[in-house]
Each structure stands twice: as C-alpha cells, then as structure tokens.
Amino acid sequence: MKSQINNETKNLVRGYNLIQRLSTLTEIMLQIDAVEDKSEIYDLIRAETKWLINCEVIAIAILSSLQNSYQIITLSSVADATGLNEIYYSLEEGVVGWVIRNQSSMKCQLDDSPQFSQMLEGRLKDFGIKNILVVPIKSGQHKVGALLFGTIEDEEYTDEDLITAQLYGLQIAVALTNASFVSDAKKRISQIESINEIARILNSTLNIDELLVRTAEAIYKSFNYFDVTIFLLSENKTELILKAHYGNYADFLPKDYKQDINEGIIGWVARHGEYALVNDVSQDPRYKSLEYHTTRSELALPIKLENILVGILNIEEKKLYAFDEMDVIVLQTLCEQIASALKNAKLFEEVKQANKKLKELDTMKSEFLGIVSHDFRSPLSSIILAGKSLLKSEDVQKNEKFKEYLHLIVEQANRLNQLAEDTLSITKIESGQVSLSLKVVNTENLVKEAIAGVRVSNRHKIHYHIEENVSYIKGDPAKLRQVVQNLVSNAVKYSPNGGNVNIEVKEYGSDKVLFSVSDEGIGIKPEHQDKLFLKFSRVDLATSKNIKGTGLGLWICKEIVEAHEGSIWVESEYGKGSTFKFIIKKYED
Ligand code: ADP
Numbered sequence: 001m002k003s004q005i006n007n008e009t010k011n012l013v014r015g016y017n018l019i020q021r022l023s024t025l026t027e028i029m030l031q032i033d034a035v036e037d038k039s040e041i042y043d044l045i046r047a048e049t050k051w052l053i054n055c056e057v058i059a060i061a062i063l064s065s066l067q068n069s070y071q072i073i074t075l076s077s078v079a080d081a082t083g084l085n086e087i088y089y090s091l092e093e094g095v096v097g098w099v100i101r102n103q104s105s106m107k108c109q110l111d112d113s114p115q116f117s118q119m120l121e122g123r124l125k126d127f128g129i130k131n132i133l134v135v136p137i138k139s140g141q142h143k144v145g146a147l148l149f150g151t152i153e154d155e156e157y158t159d160e161d162l163i164t165a166q167l168y169g170l171q172i173a174v175a176l177t178n179a180s181f182v183s184d185a186k187k188r189i190s191q192i193e194s195i196n197e198i199a200r201i202l203n204s205t206l207n208i209d210e211l212l213v214r215t216a217e218a219i220y221k222s223f224n225y226f227d228v229t230i231f232l233l234s235e236n237k238t239e240l241i242l243k244a245h246y247g248n249y250a251d252f253l254p255k256d257y258k259q260d261i262n263e264g265i266i267g268w269v270a271r272h273g274e275y276a277l278v279n280d281v282s283q284d285p286r287y288k289s290l291e292y293h294t295t296r297s298e299l300a301l302p303i304k305l306e307n308i309l310v311g312i313l314n315i316e317e318k319k320l321y322a323f324d325e326m327d328v329i330v331l332q333t334l335c336e337q338i339a340s341a342l343k344n345a346k347l348f349e350e351v352k353q354a355n356k357k358l359k360e361l362d363t364m365k366s367e368f369l370g371i372v373s374h375d376f377r378s379p380l381s382s383i384i385l386a387g388k389s390l391l392k393s394e395d396v397q398k399n400e401k402f403k404e405y406l407h408l409i410v411e412q413a414n415r416l417n418q419l420a421e422d423t424l425s426i427t428k429i430e431s432g433q434v435s436l437s438l439k440v441v442n443t444e445n446l447v448k449e450a451i452a453g454v455r456v457s458n459r460h461k462i463h464y465h466i467e468e469n470v471s472y473i474k475g476d477p478a479k480l481r482q483v484v485q486n487l488v489s490n491a492v493k494y495s496p497n498g499g500n501v502n503i504e505v506k507e508y509g510s511d512k513v514l515f516s517v518s519d520e521g522i523g524i525k526p527e528h529q530d531k532l533f534l535k536f537s538r539v540d541l542a543t544s545k546n547i548k549g550t551g552l553g554l555w556i557c558k559e560i561v562e563a564h565e566g567s568i569w570v571e572s573e574y575g576k577g578s579t580f581k582f583i584i585k586k587y588e589d
Helices: 002-015 018-033 038-051 077-081 094-102 121-126 159-202 208-223 264-272 325-392 394-398 400-430 443-452 477-493 526-533 553-563
Strands: 057-063 069-074 088-090 106-109 131-139 142-151 227-233 239-247 258-260 276-278 297-305 308-317 439-442 460-466 472-475 499-508 512-518 567-573 577-585
Touching: 018 038, 018 159, 038 057, 038 159, 057 077, 057 094, 069 094, 088 094, 094 106, 094 131, 094 142, 131 159, 142 159, 159 208, 159 325, 208 227, 208 239, 208 308, 208 325, 227 264, 239 264, 239 308, 258 264, 264 276, 264 297, 264 308, 276 325, 297 325, 308 325, 325 394, 325 400, 394 400, 400 553, 439 443, 439 477, 443 460, 443 477, 443 499, 472 477, 477 499, 477 512, 477 553, 477 577, 526 553, 526 567, 553 567, 553 577
Parallel strands: 460 499
Antiparallel strands: 057 069, 057 142, 069 088, 106 131, 131 142, 227 239, 227 308, 239 258, 276 297, 297 308, 439 472, 499 512, 512 577, 567 577
16 A cells, blocks of 8 residues: 555656646745754655655765764665664765765766765665665755665656755755754753853862762763763872762772873873864774773863863763764863862862961960960069069169169069060960869959059059949959959050049949949040950050050950950040940859
8 A cells, every 4th residue: 555655656756847846845845944853854854755756765964063974864764774874974985975075966876876885875775776866965055964865766866856856955954954053052052051050069169079079960960961070180190080970880980990191082181181072982092992881972171270281071972973062162161160160179278278287386386485475474573573672772772873773674574574474365365275263252352453463653543442242253363353454554554644543343234243444544536446355456546656565455354354254345435535344244153
C-alpha cells in the first residue's frame, strides 16, 4: 500500500512543471517558516519533500562551527536505514564534502560520482540508490551545509529537479539559520543567567576548597554538561591536582588525583596557557583516555591569576562537536571570575595568617611590657621614698637649689611610676588577666585613699559626700580606688585655674551605686566626649596643650568598670567643667 502511494507521488512529481513545483515549494516553505525549532523543520522536510522532488533518500549535511567537518541528518526512512544519521565526516570526504567545499551542486549517477566515498555514498549504494542530487545550502554568506537527494530510479535527476532543489536549499538555509539564531539566543540567555548565579556563589565564600567544589557543581548543573572538573597547579608546577569534580565520572577519580603536566589535554593547556577545544578526542593525540571514559569532546580552559596559570577548568561531553567558540567565550568569562574569587580567597588567607602573626607579636609585646613595667616599679618606689625623706631633711630645706632639684626628681619619678602602673594595667587588660578580687569595701576609705594618691595644689578644693546606704559596697578595692583616683587626678589636671572638685557616691536604682567626680575646669566639647574612653585618646586643645598625659587613664577606668559589670560616661559643658560618672552593681548577697 505504502509503495503504491509512493509510486503515485513520484509520477505526480515527474509530471509537474517548474511553475507547479514552485507553487508546491511556496506551500512547504510557508509551513517551515511558521516553526522556530530545528527539529520541527527537519520533521517538515521529512514529511513534505516527496511532493517536490522524487527521492527515496533525503538527508541534510550540517557544517560544523569550525567549518572543517559536517554531520549528516537523515530525513527519510531509507536514509535512516543507512545508519548515516548523526555521523560526522571530514570536509574532504564524499560528494557532500565536495559540494560544500566548492559551493556548487552536483547531480550524477552514484557509480560515476567523482568523490565517491565508501563510508558515505557506499552506504547509499548498499540500499539500491542509483542517482543522487546534492545542492549546497547557504544563507547569504553563511554556509549551512548541503541537501542530498537519492533515488533508486535509473533516470538521472533533471535540470528542473536541480533548480527546485537549489531553491529549496536556499529556503531551508534561511529557516535553519533563523532557528539557530533563536536557539543560540535562548542558550546564551540561559548561560548568562548561569554565569550570574555562579558569580553569586563565587562571592559567597572565601574558603578555596568550598569555592571550587560549589563552582564545579553549579557549572555542571546549570550548563548540563556531562562532566566538570577543576584542577589547581601544584606548588612545584609539575602536576595538576583535582580540586573539584562534578558529573558522570565523579566517582572514578579520587579527590586530589594528580595528573602530570606533560599528560593529556589539560596538561597541554597548563603548559601553553591556552584553551583546547577538542570536538573529537579520538582524533587528538593529546587526549589521555582513562578506562571508563566515554568522552568524545573536551573543552579545557586555563584559569589565570595576573596572567599566571593557577588551574584548569575542564569540561567533557559524550557527543562529538559538543562545544563551539561561544562556549569558549562563556567559560572563559567564568574562568576569570573563578580567578578573581581565588585571588580574594588567597588574600583573605594571607590576611588571616598575618593577623595571627600580629596577634602573636602583640601577646609577646604585652608580656614584655608587663615584665618591664613591673620591674620598673620597685626601683622607682625606692627613688620616690628616698627623695621624699630627703626633702624633709633640714639641710635640703635650707638649700633652695637642692629643694628644687629634689622636687623635680620626686615629681618625675612619680610620673614614671604612674606610667609603669598604666602600662601594667594595659598589658593585664589586653591579655585578659583582669581578675577581680571582690571584697566588702568601705566607700569612704576608698574615696579618701584615692584623694591621697593625687597631688593636689592649694588652688583646688576637694569635697566628697557618701550616702549612708552605700557606705559599704562589694568590689575590687584596689581597682576601684584606681578608677576614682584617675578621675580625681584628671579633675585636678584639667582645671588648671583651680576650683572645686566634688566626689559623690549614692544609690542608683535599687541595685547599683553611682560614683561621680565633677570639676569646674576646661570642660569637653560634645563632639570629643565619645572618644575619651578609647585607648590613647586625648583631646587636642589649646587649653590642654601643656597638660601632660598618655590618653590611657580613662580607657583603664572603662575596662575596670566594665569588669564590674558597670558603665562609665561623662557629662560636660565646654568651658565650665565636667562630671565623670560610673555605676557598678551593688553586689548585695
Ligand atoms: P590623659 O589624661 O593621660 O591624657 P585620660 O584617658 O585620663 O588620659 O583622659 C583622656 C582625655 O580626656 C584627656 O587627654 C583630656 O583631653 C580629656 N579629659 C579627661 N578628664 C577630663 C576632665 N576632667 N576635664 C576635661 N577633659 C578631660
């Protein structure tokens, strides 16, 4: 039944004149124009060509992107049976290769064909094909491939067949080119989306191993490749070390698998610093086949950091001709992103190491300072003691020069002593050694001792007031004395014209105690108040230029108060005076 229909069709087509064929061609092309997808175009050619040209075999040859080979797509049942479908041929091979190379048509008896290839036309002959007609298909300057018709009839194809086939080829070329534009555009859009997604992943971690593994996974999943590997170059630059692997061979290679830089396509890429696009690995001597491999195409790209190779991104596919130049561009962009993420991760690692070293140095410095300042204090105390007792002696009292010099010695030794004490406090605080020894403290004694520790001129008057219900508190007496003493010392220091210094201790809420030390001195501008409690922070003002200090006192106060789970702050009016306040917990049992 089927062959009857075919015969009828053939007779019908043979009887057609060119005009009739053109109208059939127009009808077929209207249908082809309406579809966007390549496979739908092929389906239409398969179904409709019989109304146009007498043939048992119809096949289309598609030129590869590198233009050095072509792939046959068979589009009739006899053609399918020849087993030529999806086979690749070199452009040097067969009548089809000749037609594409020369961009001219050929119609001939199969036996006489000048470029007869056993592998191609030989297969047609096996199926009884006697005559063939091959026309190039191209759209403008863009070569698409060729269209092949074959018939079992003895009669050669006519000139009318030739013209019809050429016109048909022209139209198919346009349709296929449009379809590949559409599918290319779709593919590129999805690739750009994938790149953005991968860029997001690359920026999300600074851990090199995790970064590479997640990138390989994302490339594998979003590009739908068969196998994705990322290698890094070894330190001695002789091996490539597998760092990330996603895909069908992932179970076959161990993590940290090493490949000699002289082996395989990836070795070649590492040595040359250029990408390798291999669309048929069996034809490439660089290819190193592993037992389980079914790879047919491979694309390996260098990952370079400041033009120096650091690794390889390698993609493998089971299809021949799986990659084109556009894939190279897309994956190169990705390699650049991988490189810059690696750079960030490496920098981060370096900074981490440097920080670790700095911390070690800092600890050493603190320990050293602790030892030195501690050892300073005993000789200084002896100097101060000796100086003070000498000052009391009659001989010195009589001699103004002696008195002046001894005052200087005691004063400077006191300053040195304060400095040594501050330094010791810092080193203790920094090394986390501030441990409180909590005791019941008599507040009045604490305040008195603090005042006694400060050298007060007779221009200043110091008053204190302690509320009854806070006569006793719980805290570290030595440290709290140090805080109050610092604040009183500052109150005196920063009120150079003298005035009252008031110390108050009172209840604050139900469970806290408030200490406040106020003066009538130079005051502090609001914009300076926040920074006072930072280490080495001093307000640079004309009014306090001649007042000596280190900027450590308030920082130490803050650390001690906070160790008591309290807080410290200042209230001040510039030019009028300041009140430093701190609260600590009452520590009631
Ligand atoms: P130092 O007094 O050694 O500079 P401090 O940490 O005790 O260090 O004080 C930090 C800065 O705070 C001082 O340099 C000064 O500018 C300011 N300051 C501290 N106390 C007062 C105060 N009572 N009145 C005005 N300014 C003060």
